[in-house]
Amino acid sequence: MTKRLLTKKEQELLKRNPYVKSVSEKAITYTDEFKRHFIAENEQGKLPRDIFEEAGLSVDLIGMDRIKTAGKRWRAAYRNSGIVGLQDTRKMNSGRPSERKLTPEEKIARLEAKNQLLRAENELLKKLDLLERQMLKKKLQSKRN
Template identity: 60%
Template sequence: MSHKLFNKKEIKPLIASPFVKNISEKGITYTDEFKRIFIAEYEKGKLPRQIFEECGFDVESLGMDRMHSATKRWRSAYRRD
């Protein structure tokens, strides 16, 4: 889990994203659609940062730790299912 908290300035554009289901200062929940897009693009060889950026996310606001842990969770879930 990331220790970085979102501030109001970061939350506003994130909640407007079609790929964000919910967000609080402590965490973010992505849509299933984004997770499917992420896995498909990752399987094609794209880097996580590139996928997040191409989907309109400010990677500086998200933080590398948060993107890394999401990548691990989604890849693990994809391999299980």
């Protein structure tokens, strides 16, 4: 973690960004959507600095150390667990696990949420697969010419 603390003014600036979930003087929590966007763009060859800048997250404000460590952490999580590894699970896993029985409505809601997550993951994987195939096709065409 970086040693530079964020001022109140810097925190307010960051809170206005749609990709920032929360900010304290020591840490910035990004949305799951931004993490997925970061991985997709990075896999296409974009530099972490450029991805942050395009998302309206100033490198001067955040700092290169924070950007490098966040990118490294997200890439490792994605490699190990896929899209699920990019999710912020702190609220879901805090405290002692609930031992009460779930109502049928709660079970359905959980299954629907899981289903939605799996659909989103499948869509992202399809897009990545398509991009990989397009890149291979371009490589083959350039070798032929």
